[in-house]
Amino acid sequence: MCDNANSIAVLTSGGDAPGMNAAVRAVVRSAINRNLQVYGVKRGYNGLLNGDVIQMNLRSVSDIINRGGTVLYTARSEEYNTPEGVKKAADYCRSLGVKGVVVIGGDGSFRGARDLSGAGIPCVGIPGTIDNDIACSEYTIGFDTAMNTVLENVDKIRDTAQSHDRCSVVEVMGRRCGDIALQTGIACGATSILVPEKPHDLDSMVIDKIIKTKATGKKHFIVVVAEGVGGTSEIAKYIEEKTGIESRATILGHVQRGGCPTLRDRVVASAMGHHAVDLICNNIGTRVVAMQKGNIVDLDISEALSMKRVFDEELYNIAMDVSI
Numbered sequence: 001m002c003d004n005a006n007s008i009a010v011l012t013s014g015g016d017a018p019g020m021n022a023a024v025r026a027v028v029r030s031a032i033n034r035n036l037q038v039y040g041v042k043r044g045y046n047g048l049l050n051g052d053v054i055q056m057n058l059r060s061v062s063d064i065i066n067r068g069g070t071v072l073y074t075a076r077s078e079e080y081n082t083p084e085g086v087k088k089a090a091d092y093c094r095s096l097g098v099k100g101v102v103v104i105g106g107d108g109s110f111r112g113a114r115d116l117s118g119a120g121i122p123c124v125g126i127p128g129t130i131d132n133d134i135a136c137s138e139y140t141i142g143f144d145t146a147m148n149t150v151l152e153n154v155d156k157i158r159d160t161a162q163s164h165d166r167c168s169v170v171e172v173m174g175r176r177c178g179d180i181a182l183q184t185g186i187a188c189g190a191t192s193i194l195v196p197e198k199p200h201d202l203d204s205m206v207i208d209k210i211i212k213t214k215a216t217g218k219k220h221f222i223v224v225v226a227e228g229v230g231g232t233s234e235i236a237k238y239i240e241e242k243t244g245i246e247s248r249a250t251i252l253g254h255v256q257r258g259g260c261p262t263l264r265d266r267v268v269a270s271a272m273g274h275h276a277v278d279l280i281c282n283n284i285g286t287r288v289v290a291m292q293k294g295n296i297v298d299l300d301i302s303e304a305l306s307m308k309r310v311f312d313e314e315l316y317n318i319a320m321d322v323s324i
């Protein structure tokens with residue numbers, strides 16, 4: 001049972017990610033189980049500025065655990081990112097009698113949550129982004145689904161690359177973080193994986209490898225490029241020019257952001273949503289829920305935002321060793 005204020009608000013912000021709905025569902029149901037009213041805020045922080053909120057009940061979140069996207073919609077709000085915007089949002093939360101706000105999103109959304117907490121509204125962040133680029137958490141909601149989407153598509157691309165003895169260069173999402181590229185590159189047997197965290201010398205990392213593996217009898221090739229590296233079409237042209245192997249570029253794009261969330265995303269989202277409500281019920285705000293060593297934990301938002309992401313060097317070295 002919670003004391004004092006009797007409602008909680010939940011919003012999704014920034015890029016959507018499969019599993020966000022499962023997190024919303026967990027927040028709504030955990031809060032109602034603790035006798036709190038729940039407000040669903042539409043289109044991220046914009047909803048707090050425009051009064052675009054709906055009251056949610058147990059049935060408002062029926063049949064959403066299996067759906068991609070976010071039923072609350074999402075946005076990146078420019079107006080909110082000003083001191084006046086934050087104050088307006090905080091005043092609106094106070095007028096609703098909100099005990100705390102659960103914010104599901106990435107780093108930008110957490111900065112918004114930190115600011116709203118600073119204005120007197122306790123906020124708890126939940127990492128929701130397909131990129132897995134949140135330093136304090138070894139996992140972000142949506143990552144597993146996005147990777148499985150990539151895998152399914154690259155398997156299809158492989159069929160046609162194989163039929164034509166071609167090289168397929170596939171660009172996957174991840175502006176600053178190469179986790180999707182690294183893990184899907186391993187899982188789809190890519191010859192080369194280019195990530196923003198590592199230098200990417202095309203001659204040594206792509207061309208030489210293709211020539212070497214071709215000499216062992218390999219006839220078709222997959223190269224996975226993270227969005228943050230870019231230049232995918234040019235890379236395909238360069239490969240064709242240097243190796244004589246016909247090459248094609250595919251940019252998978254937003255297909256990676258949609259679709260039915262995997263079991264892992266649904267379970268992690270449910271556990272994180274539940275944990276966030278526990279914190280708010282205990283009057284604890286300014287926190288981010290995270291996964292560390294497989295456990296759901298929480299830490300201070302500013303501390304979380306100041307952490308530097310650690311790239312998985314060990315996995316990268318494995319990828320380099322097995323991609324021959």
Ligand code: F6P
Nearest residue numbers: 015129130131173174175227257
């Ligand atoms: O942060 C998630 C992400 O999908 C990135 O991988 C990508 O760079 C970006 O969002 C795309 O954003 P938008 O949908 O606004 O184009």
